[in-house]
Amino acid sequence: MLELKHVSFTAKDEQNKDGGKEILHDVNLTVTERFVALTGPNGGGKSTLAKIIAGIYQPTSGQILFNGEDITSLSITERAKKGISFAFQQPVRFKGITVKDLLTIASDKKLSVSEACHYLSEVGLCAREYVNREVNASLSGGELKRIEIATILARGTALSVFDEPEAGIDLWSFNSLIKVFENLHQKINGSILIISHQERILNIADRIIVLADGRVTKTGGREILPELLSGSRPKTCAVLTGEGV
Amino acid sequence: MDAIERDLLQKVADLHDVPEGAYNIRENGQSVARSSTKNIEIVTKTEEGKPGIDIIIQPYTKNQSVHIPVILSKSGLKESVYNDFYIGEGADVLIIAGCGIHNCGNQNSEHSGIHTFHVGKNAKIKYVEKHYAQGEGTGEKIMNPTTEIYIDEGGSMEMETTQIKGVDSTKRITTAKLAKNASLVVKEKLYTHGKQTATTDFTVDLDGEGSSADLVSRSVAAENSHQAFTAVINGNNKCTGHSECDAIVMDNATVTALPALTANNVDAELIHEAAIGKIAGEQLIKLMSLGLDEAQAEEYIIQGFLK
Ligand SMILES: Nc1ncnc2c1ncn2[C@@H]1O[C@H](COP(=O)(O)OP(=O)(O)O)[C@@H](O)[C@H]1O
Ligand SMILES: [Mg+2]
Numbered sequence: 001m002l003e004l005k006h007v008s009f010t011a012k013d014e015q016n017k018d019g020g021k022e023i024l025h026d027v028n029l030t031v032t033e034r035f036v037a038l039t040g041p042n043g044g045g046k047s048t049l050a051k052i053i054a055g056i057y058q059p060t061s062g063q064i065l066f067n068g069e070d071i072t073s074l075s076i077t078e079r080a081k082k083g084i085s086f087a088f089q090q091p092v093r094f095k096g097i098t099v100k101d102l103l104t105i106a107s108d109k110k111l112s113v114s115e116a117c118h119y120l121s122e123v124g125l126c127a128r129e130y131v132n133r134e135v136n137a138s139l140s141g142g143e144l145k146r147i148e149i150a151t152i153l154a155r156g157t158a159l160s161v162f163d164e165p166e167a168g169i170d171l172w173s174f175n176s177l178i179k180v181f182e183n184l185h186q187k188i189n190g191s192i193l194i195i196s197h198q199e200r201i202l203n204i205a206d207r208i209i210v211l212a213d214g215r216v217t218k219t220g221g222r223e224i225l226p227e228l229l230s231g232s233r234p235k236t237c238a239v240l241t242g243e244g245v
Numbered sequence: 246m247d248a249i250e251r252d253l254l255q256k257v258a259d260l261h262d263v264p265e266g267a268y269n270i271r272e273n274g275q276s277v278a279r280s281s282t283k284n285i286e287i288v289t290k291t292e293e294g295k296p297g298i299d300i301i302i303q304p305y306t307k308n309q310s311v312h313i314p315v316i317l318s319k320s321g322l323k324e325s326v327y328n329d330f331y332i333g334e335g336a337d338v339l340i341i342a343g344c345g346i347h348n349c350g351n352q353n354s355e356h357s358g359i360h361t362f363h364v365g366k367n368a369k370i371k372y373v374e375k376h377y378a379q380g381e382g383t384g385e386k387i388m389n390p391t392t393e394i395y396i397d398e399g400g401s402m403e404m405e406t407t408q409i410k411g412v413d414s415t416k417r418i419t420t421a422k423l424a425k426n427a428s429l430v431v432k433e434k435l436y437t438h439g440k441q442t443a444t445t446d447f448t449v450d451l452d453g454e455g456s457s458a459d460l461v462s463r464s465v466a467a468e469n470s471h472q473a474f475t476a477v478i479n480g481n482n483k484c485t486g487h488s489e490c491d492a493i494v495m496d497n498a499t500v501t502a503l504p505a506l507t508a509n510n511v512d513a514e515l516i517h518e519a520a521i522g523k524i525a526g527e528q529l530i531k532l533m534s535l536g537l538d539e540a541q542a543e544e545y546i547i548q549g550f551l552k
Contacts, residue, residue: 054534076533085534092531095463095491096549105535105545151535 001191002031002053002159007062009048023048025214027062031159031193034185037205038195039228045214046195047089050163053193054086055079066159083158083190087165091148094135099147102135106151119150122180124173142168149180158190166198178204199229249347250318256377257343258314268312269298271326273319285311285338290327297327297359300340304333304365311340315358320350320384325357332400334365340372344388346412348380355387362392364427367399374404378411385413392419396427398453403430408443409551410436416444423484425453433462434551437470437498448477451484451513460488465547466498477505480513490519493550495543 007027013020024045038046051057053064055076064072071079094102103119104111117127123146133139135147145168152160162181166174178200184192194201202208202225210218210228218224250272267285270278276298281287284306290297300311313328330340348354364370378386388408396402408415421429429449437443449458458478466472476488490502504517524546532542 056530056534076530077536077538080534080536088531092525092527094528094546094549096552097545101545101549102535105532105537108536155535 001067003065004029005063007052007059009052009057010060023214027216029209029216031191033206034191035205036193036207036209037202038193038209038211039197039202040211044212046211047163049211050086050161050195053161054084085152085155085157085160087148087152087162089163091144093137097135098132099135100131102151103154106154119154122153123150124176142170145169156188160192162194164195166196250316253316253345253347254314257345257375258312258341266310271315273317274322274324285309295327300328300330302332302336302338304335306333306336306338309338311338313342315344315356317346317354317356320348320354320382321352323355325359327359329361330363332364332368332370334367336365336368338370340370343375346378346386348384348386349382351383353385353387357389359391362394362402364396364400364402366397369401372402372404374406376408376412386411387414388412389416394421394429396423396429398425398427401428405432407434412441414442418446421449423451423453423456426455427453429458431460435464435472436551437472438467439470441470443472445474449486450479450481451486452481454482457485462490463551465493465551466500467495468498470498473501475503478515479507479509480515481509483510483512486515488517492521494521494523
């Protein structure tokens with residue numbers, strides 16, 4: 001359903017017009033399974049890859065296919081309409097826009113209070129207290145993350161991308177979140193690409209992709225998990241570790 | 246009253262019909278309908294060169310409202326109107342004012358409303374003011390509201406002032422003097438577009454011990470419009486004062502915010518916040534990723550911001 005072919009991305013450098021840092025190098029991957037987890041060290045390029053899928057960044061080279069169609073040049077809106085949803089690692093705050101407003105936009109129809117509440121309860125929020133609250137600075141980081149997930153549930157599209165959904169969410173809620181992800185597939189009959197460092201999430205994935213230093217370094221089923229967890233820390237800085245000097 | 250006038254009345258006062266309680270409807274320079282109640286008396290000013298009304302609210306009047314909308318539907322009308330409110334001790338009332346101009350001619354229409362509030366001891370009022378203009382003519386639609394506020398000991402006033410569309414030029418001046426334990430809250434909402442200009446000037450004197458003021462302005466300046474916001478708060482006693490200007494600029498619009506805080510007493514606590522900038526890119530991206538196009542996302546963000 002989703003296929004990335006030879007995707008590279010160089011971030012523009014304001015000071016040096018020709019230069020810039022290559023963040024993704026020739027990334028090839030497909031998401032056909034129900035549940036794919038993307039993991040890897042901080043700074044490896046996972047969030048950048050998610051933004052490329054959502055259309056927020058344009059790849060410097062390469063191609064993105066969605067259900068066989070080349071969507072590389074499509075805008076964020078067009079991709080959203082084709083069925084791609086993206087939950088941000090850092091959700092955005094709005095003055096004056098309520099939780100119900102966001103859920104209404106996401107579901108693309110008039111939403112009753114009880115329908116809105118349903119999505120909120122799924123992510124463990126006491127719905128009545130939240131439905132009319134503004135999505136502004138008065139919400140905590142964990143609350144915002146859950147509302148972000150609820151909007152993706154409300155969209156129910158063929159592909160949902162979550163960027164570290166577990167961040168800032170307490171352990172108790174995390175357990176029920178796992179169930180939410182497990183159920184989501186059945187409901188939307190689509191795929192989930194989830195960026196995560198959590199063993200529990202990697203454990204329910206049909207496939208795990210490791211992205212390090214802008215490259216896919218490993219991919220496989222759940223069976224690669226023990227190796228990933230026991231493996232040495234990713235080599236981040238040769239000078240510091242004394243390697244290659 | 247014709248359809249245009251009825252529409253204006255609805256926009257500025259949410260009125261479909263004659264209101265309940267006391268009211269005075271002014272249309273094209275004349276008072277066309279008026280009603281006083283047992284506790285709220287509306288009388289025409291008699292002073293030469295000072296057209297307008299006195300609104301006298303008896304002490305301890307509760308749960309009553311006063312509507313005083315103004316409508317200008319003739320092109321080229323220019324007027325200054327003086328409305329003085331005397332709110333008796335311990336009263337608790339809602340006052341709804343508003344001005345609607347429909348100008349389809351080529352002459353300027355201009356309304357200057359000078360409203361003075363004498364808020365009595367421990368009285369509590371909510372004052373809602375809406376400004377709106379329409380009409381395809383080349384004549385400008387000008388509104389210059391002046392609000393003078395005097396709040397006696399323990400009294401409080403909440404003022405909501407909104408100008409959403411169509412006013413070409415506006416100069417909004419608000420001054421307030423607060424006695425012991427008096428409080429003032431002002432919420433301003435402003436949207437300008439085209440070549441409109443809007444100037445907002447607040448001057449608040451916190452004279453009494455324990456007095457407080459909170460001035461909050463949210464505005465959007467689009468196209469080639471210009472807004473200037475000045476908030477002067479003088480803390481002359483043990484008091485708290487806060488002003489906030491939160492503006493979104495779009496296109497070629499310009500916004501200036503000038504705060505001025507003066508503490509004339511060591512126990513005066515004064516704060517000013519100002520934030521001016523374009524719509525945050527990440528807000529647009531978020532809404533677009535939920536399926537809105539860029540223009541829809543922009544409209545949604547602005548509507549929420551001014552809600
Ligand atoms: N717009 C940008 N401009 C320059 N560098 C960026 C930009 N966005 C991300 N980076 C850099 O690219 C690398 C990958 O970042 P990111 O995709 O956020 O990694 P991850 O999500 O895997 O932690 C990091 O080194 C980060 O600093
Ligand atoms: Mg990241």
